[in-house]
Amino acid sequence: QSALTQPASVSGSPGQSITISCTGTTTYVGRYSFVSWYQQRPGEAPKLIFSGDNKRPSGISDRFSGSKSGDTASLTISGLQAEDEATYFCCLGAGSDTIFGAGTKLTVL
């Protein structure tokens, strides 16, 4: 079974930009249209914030953007705000299975 690797934690100050990476095998992450990102604040259900095929859902700030290079997908959050403090999960639809990364905890300093 393939795995997606994310950093355990990242941090940034208000107003800064941060990037969270999600690395897998080229065979899978190469299918960028099947990569999606979710935000989970403590005590809440996850929420879709970006996907490779449909970009940002309605109501999600344009401060969230995604990209891909080789076998790594990335989520960038610009203009960090206190409300962005949460855990972020990447996800890949890989046919017979759908895989999540272990999550990256974002701390806004």
Added chain:
Amino acid sequence: DVRLVQSGAEVKKPGDSLRISCKTSGYTFTSWWIGWVRQRPGKGLEWMGNIYPGDSDTRYSPSFQGQVTISADKSSTTAYLQWNSLKASDTAMYYCVRPVGVYESHIHYISRFDLWGQGTLVNVSS
């Protein structure tokens, strides 16, 4: 308003059976896949499986095949997740999700989970 509303928290003993539910509203139930995601305490997300209520086509993650049963009732627009014999390791939050996917070369790929229920906490303890 499109919504997924899940049943309440459950406390069970090992060996018990259990069925939790996800009531959908605001969209055509039979035209979209619906599925389940597990989150163990303090851990990450795990996709369990999906069902297409229109024809009952059901897909399971290899990790959950044979461990749970996913079903759907078109008359009540409700999806279910069922266990026949719970284990302590089933203790987790379970989320109902609406997957969006595409078929390529006869394989179904999920591109995103665009809706999530509020979660159902299942606690299995002796």
